[in-house]
Structure formats: structure tokens, C-alpha cells
Amino acid sequence: MAQGAIENRISEVLYSEEVIQARVRELGEKIASDYSTGGSACDAEGRPPMLICILQGALVFLADLVRQIPTEVEFDFICVASYGNGTSPGAVRFIKDLERPIEGRDALLVEDIIDTGHTIRYLMRSFAARKPASLRVCTLLDKVARRETSVGIDYTGFVLKQDRFIVGYGMDYAELYRNLPYIAVLKPEYIR
Numbered sequence: 537m538a539q540g541a542i543e544n545r546i547s548e549v550l551y552s553e554e555v556i557q558a559r560v561r562e563l564g565e566k567i568a569s570d571y572s573t574g575g576s577a578c579d580a581e582g583r584p585p586m587l588i589c590i591l592q593g594a595l596v597f598l599a600d601l602v603r604q605i606p607t608e609v610e611f612d613f614i615c616v617a618s619y620g621n622g623t624s625p626g627a628v629r630f631i632k633d634l635e636r637p638i639e640g641r642d643a644l645l646v647e648d649i650i651d652t653g654h655t656i657r658y659l660m661r662s663f664a665a666r667k668p669a670s671l672r673v674c675t676l677l678d679k680v681a682r683r684e685t686s687v688g689i690d691y692t693g694f695v696l697k698q699d700r701f702i703v704g705y706g707m708d709y710a711e712l713y714r715n716l717p718y719i720a721v722l723k724p725e726y727i728r
């Protein structure tokens with residue numbers, strides 16, 4: 537792999553930093569508004585919504601999103617991995633689970649991208665069993681062309697109609713490029 541500035545490996549920027557930040561601001565305001573009553577997003581017991589970041593990809597999105605929510609929020613992290621071949625599609629194992637329970641809480645799963653839909657569908661079922669007061673999904677990107685199972689998405693940043701391999705803003709190729717501030721397509725010579 538060549539060294540140097542990673543932006544030289546980009547063939548096309550699909551969503552610029554400015555476009556992403558503007559959309560994240562809108563999502564933050566919408567989430568704050570939806571969860572708020574009487575100027576507070578806390579429930580009757582004084583607990584704010586719990587945003588659940590699905591590592592690694594959603595890290596960058598979560599970090600920007602929470603700073604655009606002008607009301608109380610908490611956040612926590614999970615990390616999952618797929619079981620691979622021979623198991624039911626989307627079945628995942630938890631590498632890292634939440635630090636705190638979500639029973640009775642307003643929980644919002646935060647994804648960078650929903651592709652086939654299997655991961656988020658599995659996680660919705662898994663977290664619903666923990667009996668949160670509400671359970672919603674927010675994704676920066678909805679790659680509808682790849683959907684294999686129906687999922688309800690409450691907040692979507694952008695709908696990606698084409699099936700293109702993208703990197704940046706949390707998304708990787710071989711664990712690289714997550715730190716690009718925009719979402720882009722790699723030049724073919726940098727995809728092995």
C-alpha cells in the first residue's frame with residue numbers, strides 16, 4: 537500500500553464534508569424535537585434518550601450527531617461481529633455490549649450504513665427483548681439497493697440508490713479511510 541495522503545486514493549466524493557455536516561445538523565434537531573416534551577428530552581424519571589453507537593463504523597457519525605442535539609442525551613457503545621457462513625443471516629455476536637441497561641429507556645440505535653438490513657434487524661430484536669420504553673433506528677446512509685430484509689428506519693441521513701463501495705466518515709476498506717471527513721469512492725487500484 538502506498539504511503540501518503542489518503543485523499544489521493546479517492547476517485548469521487550459522493551457526500552462532501554459540508555453536505556454531511558448540514559444533514560447531521562438537521563438530524564440532530566429533528567431527534568431533539570421528537571424526543572422533547574416541555575423543553576426536556578428526559579422521561580418521567582429524568583432519564584434522557586440513550587443513543588447506542590454500533591462500532592466501529594458509526595463512531596464518527598455519533599460524535600457529530602450528539603453535538604447537534606441541543607437537549608439531554610446519553611450514549612453508549614456496542615461492537616458486534618457476524619458469525620459468518622452456516623448461521624442465520626445477520627446473526628451477530630456481541631464483542632462489546634452496553635455498559636448500562638436500557639429497560640424502560642428511550643433507546644436509539646445509531647448506524648453509519650444499513651446495507652442488507654440483517655445486522656440492524658437482528659439488533660432490533662435483541663434490544664427489544666431488553667424492554668426499552670422505545671426503540672428507534674438512525675442511520676446516516678440507507679443503501680436501499682442491497683436490502684435483503686425489511687427494516688424500519690426512523691431517521692435517515694441519505695438514501696444511497698446505487699450499490700457502490702464507499703469509504704470515509706467512519707466507513708472503511710480494510711480498516712483504513714474511516715478518518716476521511718467525507719464519503720467517497722476509492723480508485724480501483726487501491727482495492728485489492
Ligand code: PRP
Nearest residue numbers: 591592593648649650651652653654655
Ligand atoms: C457495517 C455497518 C453496519 C453493517 C450493515 O458494519 O456499520 O453495522 O455493516 O450491514 P448489513 O445491513 O448488511 O447488515 P461492518 O460489518 O462493516 O463493521 P464496521 O462498523 O466495524 O465497519
